[in-house]
Amino acid sequence: MTSPTFAAIAFSGSLRNGSSNTALVRLAQRIAPPELTIEIIDWVDQLPWMNPDLETDPPEIVLRWWAALRGADALIIGMPEYNATPTALAKNAIDWASRPWGQNSFARKPSGVIGMSPGAIGTAVAQQSLRSVLSCCNSPQMNAPEAYIQFKPGLITEDGQVTNEDTAKFLANYMAEFHSFVARVTSVLPKDA
Numbered sequence: 743m744t745s746p747t748f749a750a751i752a753f754s755g756s757l758r759n760g761s762s763n764t765a766l767v768r769l770a771q772r773i774a775p776p777e778l779t780i781e782i783i784d785w786v787d788q789l790p791w792m793n794p795d796l797e798t799d800p801p802e803i804v805l806r807w808w809a810a811l812r813g814a815d816a817l818i819i820g821m822p823e824y825n826a827t828p829t830a831l832a833k834n835a836i837d838w839a840s841r842p843w844g845q846n847s848f849a850r851k852p853s854g855v856i857g858m859s860p861g862a863i864g865t866a867v868a869q870q871s872l873r874s875v876l877s878c879c880n881s882p883q884m885n886a887p888e889a890y891i892q893f894k895p896g897l898i899t900e901d902g903q904v905t906n907e908d909t910a911k912f913l914a915n916y917m918a919e920f921h922s923f924v925a926r927v928t929s930v931l932p933k934d935a
Contacts, residue, residue: 745777748924751810752818753783755832762858763865765898766891767820770856772902773914778921780818783810792837804838811839811847816924817881821857823868832872840879848879852927854920856889858897864890882931884923889916 752771754764764784771780788803790796796804811817822829839847853876857865869890876883889912891897896905904910 745775745921746925746928747777747779748815748921748928749813750774750778750780750816750818750924751783751814752780752820753786753832753835754820754822755829755835756820756822757787757829757831758822761822762893762898763820763822763856765902766856766858767818769898769902769904769913770818770820770917774917775921778816778917778924781810781814783807786835787831789834789838792834792841794841797842807835807838808845808847811851814851815928816852816854816920817848818854818856818920819872821855821865821868821872823857823859823861823865826867826871828868828872828875833875836875836879846879848876848881850927850931851881852884852924853881854884854889854916854923856891856916858891858893860893862892864892866890882927884920887912887916887919889913 752767754761754767756763767782771782774780789807790801855869855872857869859865873883898904
């Protein structure tokens with residue numbers, strides 16, 4: 743029996759050049775099982791600040807964001823942690839995707855959150871906060887395994903290789919588990935239902 747195939751999108755909640763979380767999202771794309779393709783959305787920083795006044799005639803970039811998320815089977819967010827919270831960039835993208843009222847792009851959309859930070863617990867606090875937001879948006883979330891990666895210089899090389907064998911195995915397992923999670927969720931909550 744063959745595994746079902748899915749198309750996910752992913753974005754990083756960081757604006758920083760050389761962001762470890764952007765590198766982590768690119769790594770997730772590269773090591774995902776063959777049955778899970780991931781398109782990186784690297785333009786969410788171009789979304790205007792969410793403003794309900796813009797919903798009746800949304801900018802083209804907002805329409806593009808809605809279409810990308812609605813067309814995907816799942817979503818992965820690479821989440822930095824700023825002052826123990828998700829970034830404004832990530833929250834703005836999520837807020838836009840939940841609009842307009844009654845057309846929430848997150849409804850029934852499986853999601854996973856990964857993150858890397860120099861702290862010993864990675865981005866655990868920001869991820870927990872983000873999970874509350876995603877729950878409000880009716881997005882089924884992969885809650886285990888959780889991916890709180892402690893950043894150390896050189897952990898991910900310029901060409902996307904993980905230099906720590908345990909971390910490499912963990913991330914490969916995380917992506918395999920995410921594929922299985924998406925398969926389970928979509929079997930009981932088809933996106934067109």
